[in-house]
Amino acid sequence: MARSEEAQAFFHAVYSAVQEIPHGKVTSYGHIAKLVGTPQRPRQVGVCLKHLPVDPSARFNHENVPWQRVINAKGVISPRSQPEGSRSQAAALEAEGVVVTTGALGELMVDFAEYGWFPRILPSEEGDGLESVDSEEGESDEE
DNA sequence: AGGGTGACTCGTG
């Protein structure tokens, strides 16, 4: 294996958590990090998605992991080295009914109040089952 | 083998 078993477990946990995001909803890198029990590593969550295999035969790949449903804490589709990346993410989200708006600076944004998925994280799940309670959140912000 | 980069966040000033 190229990666340490520890890192591999992290990748696995992240991909599994992302698969829990409901169709037509979005969450943040930071929230995924909390779901897998490593709240101080939202950045590594980005690394995992960046390296998500395209190859359909891989255990986790672009087809079975809804990578497009993860955006940053500001409600913006994170800019990449390649502009097309964020564009295709926006397209993938719109394809499942998510409205993506364009800000003054060209940022591709999603309204968390409308599409956000931020289930409460129970202490007993931390770094273990990584299952989550899907409570209808009353996230109020963004405007 | 060593250092820079980045699909992030949060605390400060």
Add this chain to the structure above:
DNA sequence: ACACGAGCCACCC
């Protein structure tokens, strides 16, 4: 409200 700095750590020179 915006700019920085620190923490994080797998990848890629």
